[in-house]
Amino acid sequence: MDNKINNNITDDLLYKNSIPIGKKKILIAAIELFYEQGFDRTSTLQIAKRSGISEGTIYKHFRSKRGLLNAIIDPMISNLLSNCNDSFIVDTDINIKEVISTMVKNKMDYIYNNRKILKILMIELLTNDTIYSEVKSRCNANYPLISSKIHMFLKGKNISDDDFLRTLVSDLLYGFFKMIFCNNYGRDQLKYEMEDIAEDVLNYIN
Template structure:
């Protein structure tokens, strides 16, 4: 993704959608623009309603809460564009010279930068997935499938180079998902940090290498 502001990226593809009514589309357009400009927490439903030229009750009628309004924006976007985002990321980070250690470090730095700049959105989506089983069942298997398909290709490359132990891909993916996913969520959601230090990233890299890396 060329732009780290996720709302700006969402706005680019909104015009392709014909699934909302005219009124709903206007609410979504205004919400995206305002979230991008002011941040999620600094945007109120009353402000969105005023800019969209609708009653605040109309937003509550269609979406219920500000959290649900954000999910109405993010869930379709993630389901349509997550594969492309994943392919772009892998293409950006992989090359013939990069070791598994360098790949891990570059991946963590890249994703921490992206998630930090979209921290409020990430927090809402993760918290809603934790507490809403229906949303969790809709998003998690899909994201997991897309990520797994691409990770297996990356893992096989580093296995062939001798950078990763020859253990099952399933075990490797479980380890990476648990460690990296836990690192992102614990720091940016539960601890509510605005950023993560280079030292913390380096500790995660070394932790994973001690479990997966080949040392000669």
Template sequence: MQDKISASYRDWLADQKMPKGKRAAMLSALELFSKQGYDGTSTMAIANHAGISQATIFKYFKTKADLLEAILKPMINNVLPEYREAFLAGIPATKTLREAVHFLVRDRYQFLLKNQEVIMIFLTQVMTNADTRTMFQQFMRETAPMFINTIYGTLKNSGSLRDDLSPAAVLRTLAGQLISYFIQRQVLMPEIKADENADLQLIEDQIVRAISQG
């Protein structure tokens, strides 16, 4: 079964028509916010990294907060919905629970990797920024029923899913394992070499043991 490669925020940004200076500011902010944090990055640092002046940044964004919003809003309003539609439509028919888990793990991890910069910004901001949290909560209210019906339904159709687990519990098991591994690789131990294929296989094994009937 071929693994599906998901949408990229950078690809989406590259397709947008905008002035060169604005794009440079957004790309530099994307990189620096993800590495240094929003609070640890000044507009001067963004300007220097982008090779533009602070005046250029403020020409397009009144404040640093506006620049952050310009990065995160497209992720929530454009990239995530596009990924959601393609992901749900592309889930293959599988005969076994393990095949379904394999697809879900590989697809979702590829999405995290291809969007690691904006995901890192998002993970920190959703915990500390009320506006970001509100945007994400709205997206989840719209998305949760779709994911639960489609993903849980796919797993249920395998005939091997535990009957005592709710759809939310199953999805929490899937997402929790992947996000924990992503944070470990990108934040906690990025310098340590790892065999990601082997690690993801182990994650698949753990998920299958947790949600299968036995």
């Protein structure tokens, strides 16, 4: 598997970039509020109160609430697609069980680390035609590459690319929904979830 996959875009956005502390506080507050109550139900006044930064400064950095949202989800959209592309690089020196286990671990780590922004993005995909069209266009452009990698990954298996992808994505989405809806979901639960999903996908292939 490719060890260069970046599993924590949220930390990169908030902590690894050299950005002013006030801008960082705004991003942190916005992510929390958009995650908790949605973009439409969150006002810039609420973000200002949560962050301890004035509304004027929010507009100075991001121009609008929509600009603030874009600053949060745009890096995720770009990285999500590259992350998917890197998921099916098979190391021929390890067996299929290890490949599946590593793949699922990378995906679930990615989802867990970025679950708040992913939830915000998912809601926007369902309600914002512009964002939906952008992501759809990028996915359509990337799908042939992903499909060819899956085809190579499944070489010798009597399973279609679409059926494998449907099984994997369904299991990952189920894991994602548990993360955002179950109380006290932590690293221990994540570990068990990874093992269950890996076993499910492996059983499907075999």
